[in-house]
Amino acid sequence: MLLTESAPFIKQYIEDLNNSLEQYKPGAGLTFTQKAWLSFCLTGILMVNAVCWAKFERASLGNYKLAALSWMFRKGKISWDNLLVGSVRRILKKYGITNGVIVFDESDRARSKNTKRIYKAHKQKHKASGGYVNGQTVVLLLLVTDSITVPIGFKFYMPDPVVSAWKKEEERSVVSG
Template sequence: MFRCAKLPWSGLLRASVTVVLARYGIQGVWIVDDVLNPHAKVTQRISYVHKVKHPGSGGFVNGQSLVMRLLVTEAVILPANFGFYQPDPVQQRWRREEKTLRRRGVPKRERPPPPA
C-alpha cells in the first residue's frame, strides 16, 4: 500500500518530530553527524558507494557515508532525518581530467572550466 503512494516521507518525519517536541516542550540542539561504513574493494551491488579516505589505515577504501540529523537534549538523542552522501559524478570526472591535463602541462586557459 505504501510503496505506490507518492508521499514526502522525510517531510512527514520532520513534521512528526516537530509536533512531538512542541507537545512535550522538549528543547535541544540540532546536529549533523556522518558515519563512514567501509566495505570490501568489490562493491558493485551496494548503493551510494564511493572512494573515501580510511582513517585507520591512511589509504582509500570503498565506503558509504551516512549523514544523520539528530536532536540532542539533556535526556535523549532523537534521530530526525538521514540520507546517503554521494559525490557528484560530473565533478569527479572533471577533477580526474583536470589532474591529467595539469600533469601534461596544458595551460589553464586551455583546460575546460569546472562544472556548475
C-alpha cells in the same frame, strides 16, 4: 522470552504516532496491518536487542515468518519520511521542546569490495590504512536541545561523478603543468 503480543506502552506509542501522522499529513496514517507490523517490530527490538527478522521469527515461535516480516519492510507502503517526522513531532510535543540547534554528522562505513548492489557505495579514502575502500557515507541531521539529541533525518551521500572527474582532470593538469 516469547514474542506473542506487543507491550501496552508500544501500542500506545503507535496510536500516538498515528495521530501525529494524521495531524501532520491528513490521510498519511498507518493501516491496521502497518500498525500491527510496526508494533511487533518495536517489541521484537526490545526483546531480542537486535533488528533481525530471523530472531523475531524465533521469538514469536514461528507465528510471524521471516519472509513476511522482511517483505513488509521492503514492499509495504510505509512512508518512512513521514514516519520519522511524525515520531519527532510527537517527542517534541510530549517533552515540550521548543528550541534547539540543527547539526549534521557524517560517517563513512566501509563495505565489501563487491559493492554493485549496495546503495550509494563509492570509493573512499580509508584513514586507518591510507588506502582506498568501497563504502557508504551516511549523513545524519540531528536536533540538539538542552535535554536531548534527536535524529530528524538522514541521507546517503555519494560524490557527483562529473565533479569527481573534473577534480581528477584539474589535479592532472596541475601536476603536468
